[in-house]
Amino acid sequence: MPTILDVKAFLAQHGIEVWEFDQPTPTSEAAAKAVGCTVAEIAKTILFLVGDQPVVVVTCGDRRIKGSRLKQAVGLKGKVRLPGEDEVVRHTGYAPGGVCPFLLPSSVTVLIDTSMRRFPRVYAAAGNDHSAVPITVDHLLTITGGMEAAVSDAPEDNDKDFRKH
Secondary structure: OOOHHHHHHHHHOOOOOOEEOOOOOOOHHHHHHHHOOOHHHEEEEEEEEEOOEEEEEEEEOOOEEOHHHHHHHHOOOOOEEOOOHHHHHHHHOOOOOOOOOOOOOOOOEEEEEHHHHHOOOEEEOOOOOOEEEEEOHHHHHHHHOOEEEOOEEOOOOOOOOEOOO
């Protein structure tokens, strides 16, 4: 299981700093308060299971993931669901509230939602629930090896969606 020290060392190789906070940052709202930005600028990292396949989506804190778009983007069939805490740890190596897009197992597909392009910089977690990483979307794509896809809709949409605070 990667620690924040592992994430810091990994990101330092890419010239990216990790911010740490005294207050917890496990939700988009709490992270935005700690960072001093809007909830939308928080790059929340959410694990979904599509059938049995783990897929991590990084999206803006104000967006909801559409299951149909997620399945289409990764070319998978089956039910899209949010996993339990033990499944999150097993598939990502991180506890809920600290899941980040860095140092994930190669078996996990990573999608970077296009909604984050609204901002010059977003803030992702760094492997625990007291951290943030200021990063551009392009840098996030490069470092994670993720694929960019439009998998969210605006929060006011009322189709079936998934949201993790």
